[in-house]
Amino acid sequence: MSPDYRNDHLCADAIAHHARLHGDRIAVVCDDERLSWHELDTRLNRLANALVAHGCSKGSKVCMLLPNGIPAFLLFWATVRAGCVIVPLNMMLDDASLARLADASEGIAFFADESSCDQVDRIRFALPHVRPGSFFLFGGERPGWASAGALIASGSEMPPAVKVAPGDSMTILYSSGTTGTPKGIEHSHFGRLNYCYGFGPGLGVNRYSVAVCVTPIYASGTMITMLPTLYYGGKVVLVPKFSPDAFFRAVEREGGTHSFMVPAMYVSLLQHPDQSADLGTLKV
Numbered sequence: 001m002s003p004d005y006r007n008d009h010l011c012a013d014a015i016a017h018h019a020r021l022h023g024d025r026i027a028v029v030c031d032d033e034r035l036s037w038h039e040l041d042t043r044l045n046r047l048a049n050a051l052v053a054h055g056c057s058k059g060s061k062v063c064m065l066l067p068n069g070i071p072a073f074l075l076f077w078a079t080v081r082a083g084c085v086i087v088p089l090n091m092m093l094d095d096a097s098l099a100r101l102a103d104a105s106e107g108i109a110f111f112a113d114e115s116s117c118d119q120v121d122r123i124r125f126a127l128p129h130v131r132p133g134s135f136f137l138f139g140g141e142r143p144g145w146a147s148a149g150a151l152i153a154s155g156s157e158m159p160p161a162v163k164v165a166p167g168d169s170m171t172i173l174y175s176s177g178t179t180g181t182p183k184g185i186e187h188s189h190f191g192r193l194n195y196c197y198g199f200g201p202g203l204g205v206n207r208y209s210v211a212v213c214v215t216p217i218y219a220s221g222t223m224i225t226m227l228p229t230l231y232y233g234g235k236v237v238l239v240p241k242f243s244p245d246a247f248f249r250a251v252e253r254e255g256g257t258h259s260f261m262v263p264a265m266y267v268s269l270l271q272h273p274d275q276s277a278d279l280g281t282l283k284v
Helices: 011-022 035-054 068-080 095-105 117-126 149-153 189-203 221-233 244-254 264-269
Strands: 027-032 034-035 060-066 085-088 109-112 135-138 167-173 184-188 210-213 235-238
Touching: 011 035, 011 068, 011 189, 011 221, 027 035, 027 068, 034 035, 035 068, 035 149, 060 068, 060 095, 068 085, 068 109, 068 235, 095 117, 095 244, 109 117, 109 264, 117 135, 135 149, 149 167, 167 189, 167 264, 184 189, 189 221, 210 221, 210 244, 235 244
Parallel strands: 027 235, 060 085, 060 109, 085 167, 109 135, 210 235
Antiparallel strands: 027 034, 167 184
């Protein structure tokens, strides 16, 4: 294989592809915030280039402690586009567990928002791998935190000059720890691509699909619907916090077709006293 061969079929490549084909279509939604494929692609380039300029080289780990939302979605895909490895951390971890897992990942940058930065401040002393000036905050201002918004604004809109190969690492998600200490599960770009090639056709995902993501990005199950929908050009709907009402509203408003949930969520839907929601668009 020529050393100049460029892989252009990986998960993150699909975003630029759809931005070229139908840039005005909506790619991702969270509550009232909506990004078209073109807007998403531009913001990802900016943040990816900013990460590279900040010293996040290919293979660097980037930690995030963020709820479902546009910031988490942008950081996830911009980190991947920069050739780095995204480490989404569980928002429900206690301080000791969070410190242990973040340190084990060897993340050199850490992103949080106003809902999680206090906890990160409490464990800073246990994160020696995070470089000075590399704690970034989405929204608001806090001492000791750099602005994630300013970081994004500093980046170029041009595609980053980073070549990513199928065997390169893409994500590290931690196991739940039900049988011992949680373990970092590393997935390559090729491994994640198989979610698109497997779950995509298996679940009937296409460019008209709408994935309602009620589980967080740090859960691997979320990738079952999020990745194929993004890859084939559908719409990803992020629900910041699950409740039956929030799920019903998202399906009705956005025409949700696919969703992944865990058993307790299904039980709560079935037991909800108001069953009047129109869920006729749901397929899977």
